[in-house]
Amino acid sequence: MLTVTMKVNGINSRHDVPDNTLLVSFLRETMGLTGTHVGCDTSQCGACNIHLNGESVKACSILAAQAEGAEVTTIEGIANGDTLHPMQQAFHENHGLQCGFCTPGMVMSAIELVEKNKNLSERDIREGLEGNICRCTGYHNIVKSVQAAAEKMGG
Amino acid sequence: MITLAEDGKFLAGGMTLIPTLKQRLANPDRLIDLSGCALTGIEDEGQSIRIGAMSRHVDVAESAIVQKSIPAVADLASHIGDRQVRNRGTIGGSLANNDPSACYPSALLALDGTVHTQRRSIASEDYLTGMFDTDLEEDEIVIAVSLPKPEKAAYMKFPNPASRYAMVGVFVAKFSDGVKVAVTGAGEDGVFRAGNLEAALNADFDSAAIADGVISSDGLMSDIHASAEYRAHLICEMTRRAVKACR
Amino acid sequence: MNLTDEITIPGQRDIVFSNLINPEILKQCIPGCEELIKTSETDFTAKVVLKIGPVKAKFSGNVTLDIQSAPAHLSLSGAGDGGLAGFAKGGADVELIEQGDDTLLRYSAKAETGGKIAQLGARLIESTAKKLSKTFFTNFEKIMTGDS
Numbered sequence: 071m072l073t074v075t076m077k078v079n080g081i082n083s084r085h086d087v088p089d090n091t092l093l094v095s096f097l098r099e100t101m102g103l104t105g106t107h108v109g110c111d112t113s114q115c116g117a118c119n120i121h122l123n124g125e126s127v128k129a130c131s132i133l134a135a136q137a138e139g140a141e142v143t144t145i146e147g148i149a150n151g152d153t154l155h156p157m158q159q160a161f162h163e164n165h166g167l168q169c170g171f172c173t174p175g176m177v178m179s180a181i182e183l184v185e186k187n188k189n190l191s192e193r194d195i196r197e198g199l200e201g202n203i204c205r206c207t208g209y210h211n212i213v214k215s216v217q218a219a220a221e222k223m224g225g
Numbered sequence: 226m227i228t229l230a231e232d233g234k235f236l237a238g239g240m241t242l243i244p245t246l247k248q249r250l251a252n253p254d255r256l257i258d259l260s261g262c263a264l265t266g267i268e269d270e271g272q273s274i275r276i277g278a279m280s281r282h283v284d285v286a287e288s289a290i291v292q293k294s295i296p297a298v299a300d301l302a303s304h305i306g307d308r309q310v311r312n313r314g315t316i317g318g319s320l321a322n323n324d325p326s327a328c329y330p331s332a333l334l335a336l337d338g339t340v341h342t343q344r345r346s347i348a349s350e351d352y353l354t355g356m357f358d359t360d361l362e363e364d365e366i367v368i369a370v371s372l373p374k375p376e377k378a379a380y381m382k383f384p385n386p387a388s389r390y391a392m393v394g395v396f397v398a399k400f401s402d403g404v405k406v407a408v409t410g411a412g413e414d415g416v417f418r419a420g421n422l423e424a425a426l427n428a429d430f431d432s433a434a435i436a437d438g439v440i441s442s443d444g445l446m447s448d449i450h451a452s453a454e455y456r457a458h459l460i461c462e463m464t465r466r467a468v469k470a471c472r
Numbered sequence: 473m474n475l476t477d478e479i480t481i482p483g484q485r486d487i488v489f490s491n492l493i494n495p496e497i498l499k500q501c502i503p504g505c506e507e508l509i510k511t512s513e514t515d516f517t518a519k520v521v522l523k524i525g526p527v528k529a530k531f532s533g534n535v536t537l538d539i540q541s542a543p544a545h546l547s548l549s550g551a552g553d554g555g556l557a558g559f560a561k562g563g564a565d566v567e568l569i570e571q572g573d574d575t576l577l578r579y580s581a582k583a584e585t586g587g588k589i590a591q592l593g594a595r596l597i598e599s600t601a602k603k604l605s606k607t608f609f610t611n612f613e614k615i616m617t618g619d620s
Binding site: 234241242245248249250251252253322323324325326355356357413414446447448449450 | 524525526527528529556557588589595596598599600602603
């Protein structure tokens with residue numbers, strides 16, 4: 071067992087977990103934040119994407135111990151009270167999801183993508199989301215959602 | 226610490242090691258996280274650039290020094306894996322693993338770079354000893370990599386659409402004393418220099434100088450994604466595209 | 473997966489053959505071999521650590537030899553269990569041809585893998601098998617020339 075300390079969605083958290091705990095298990099099982107999904111177990115699908123110190127990463131491919139002292143943001147931490155994050159709102163308005171399983175990872179990837187690049191072409195968005203797999207194959211509306219959100223986020 | 230871990234593993238970005246551990250394909254008794262070892266930073270050293278081993282792919286891709294001195298390396302780094310992999314994976318980890326389909330080993334070999342460890346500096350030809358093999362000792366870590374600046378260079382890859390690994394990747398570097406071409410993703414024993422392509426390009430640095438069939442399929446990988454013959458074809462085509470893209 | 477190759481080993485055929493079925497020598501030649509025990513005239517059990525890139529899996533298995541047409545021909549078959557990593561089974565036919573003081577070894581091997589190793593390592597299995605057999609024969613050659 072080891073003790074890990076990190077700031078999750080703005081709240082300082084400290085827990086004892088087995089050494090081999092993945093960050094995604096820490097978030098889902100220890101913290102109860104089940105919005106971050108586990109899709110593939112082979113580090114390819116991106117359903118578990120979260121922000122670690124402001125950058126999108128696969129929570130399934132990082133040990134909780136590697137996030138010691140970090141700031142973590144999950145899908146639960148991006149809305150402002152009852153007001154959805156512009157990216158969430160855009161997915162809602164543009165039907166950017168079908169079954170919804172990949173959506174948390176898509177939203178977290180897309181937020182970082184837009185924050186880092188102000189002028190995104192459709193191609194940039196498709197390339198930027200290459201680490202996120204949607205098995206409903208609903209990519210078209212996801213791209214439209216990101217374009218819409220980028221405008222609102224000052225892109 | 227290092228000697229304590231009899232069956233330990235060094236952990237860099239973890240983009241290969243952690244998925245391997247998750248599948249229980251390795252069971253080290255200790256992991257030594259190198260992220261706190263101050264092995265980052267990219268410096269311009271005149272004739273070459275020096276990249277700290279724990280520099281992530283995103284750091285290399287966005288580095289003003291790399292973009293200016295060897296834009297081909299910045300471009301290579303910006304297309305490794307996906308964004309989330311580039312936010313974690315490191316140049317040192319990639320070179321220590323020497324995956325036969327990884328991108329970085331081709332840059333190291335074509336630029337004839339030098340790998341620095343905590344006890345010595347190793348030339349690329351001596352460092353890359355075959356698929357998943359390097360000259361590193363069990364307790365030796367990469368601390369930095371020096372890459373000489375070419376006149377011009379380019380990297381072109383044909384990625385596997387699922388894994389993003391190079392099915393074939395070709396790094397072409399033109400120096401004042403000749404052209405070097407390194408191929409990744411295709412060789413059965415990992416990255417290799419393509420002497421035939423170098424000879425053709427030394428005679429005439431033009432994409433038209435690469436004739437089909439100049440690369441033999443002997444010694445190339447065959448798998449469900451591509452036959453050795455197809456890979457041989459891709460090597461020629463990726464080389465032509467790299468020569469056209471050289472800057 | 474099929475693997476065919478040939479290699480010239482310095483040494484007369486009888487000696488090459490007897491070394492090729494000698495557990496002490498085999499143990500030194502097989503990459504990652506931790507244990508090789510002869511359980512009968514033609515049966516062995518083995519423990520081998522397969523280390524390739526980040527993967528490190530321990531296989532335990534058995535090998536059966538067919539030495540009826542010794543020393544011109546040798547065939548072997550075996551299976552190994554790597555626990556969670558998966559399993560491997562296969563066989564090989566080895567022909568030993570006299571060439572003066574040397575022996576030409578011509579072999580064709582067949583192998584199947586299953587489990588996670590096969591699932592995740594598909595792109596690497598053939599290269600790995602070639603690499604391992606190359607290492608084996610390099611080691612064997614060193615022993616034959618007394619170079620080890």
